[in-house]
Amino acid sequence: MNIDKTAPIAAVAIxxxxxxxxxxxxxxLLVLIGLVHGIMSVVDDRAGxxxxxxxxxAVPLMGATLGDAIPGVxxxxxxxxxxxxxxxxxxxxxxxxxxIKARIMG
Numbered sequence: 001m002n003i004d005k006t007a008p009i010a011a012v013a014i015x016x017x018x019x020x021x022x023x024x025x026x027x028x029l030l031v032l033i034g035l036v037h038g039i040m041s042v043v044d045d046r047a048g049x050x051x052x053x054x055x056x057x058a059v060p061l062m063g064a065t066l067g068d069a070i071p072g073v074x075x076x077x078x079x080x081x082x083x084x085x086x087x088x089x090x091x092x093x094x095x096x097x098x099x100i101k102a103r104i105m106g
Contacts, residue, residue: 007037011087018083019076027086034090042098049095056092059085 011033018026043049060082067078 003037003040007033011084015080015084019079030086031090034087035094038091038094043095049099052092052095056088059088
């Protein structure tokens with residue numbers, strides 16, 4: 001499997017584990033996964049980059065809506081999406097850095 005399959009699977013698995021196992025560094029681990037994914041799998045397509053940036057903004061909003069819409073279990077969905085967003089933010093930052101690097105290097 002390549003990084004485009006491994007990183008999202010790892011991010012989802014860690015986000016699910018983080019729902020039930022308290023550990024203060026889950027967020028840092030997810031950001032690291034996102035950064036590594038973004039550096040190893042460079043997104044050259046502008047539409048793909050825009051989708052990543054939009055996901056970094058939209059996923060936590062969807063999580064908040066899910067938490068309010070479904071009483072009882074919605075909070076688990078909200079926590080899962082908010083935790084998963086840490087990996088998406090790392091991926092977005094790495095994508096931005098790699099885009100700036102490509103523009104500077106020519």
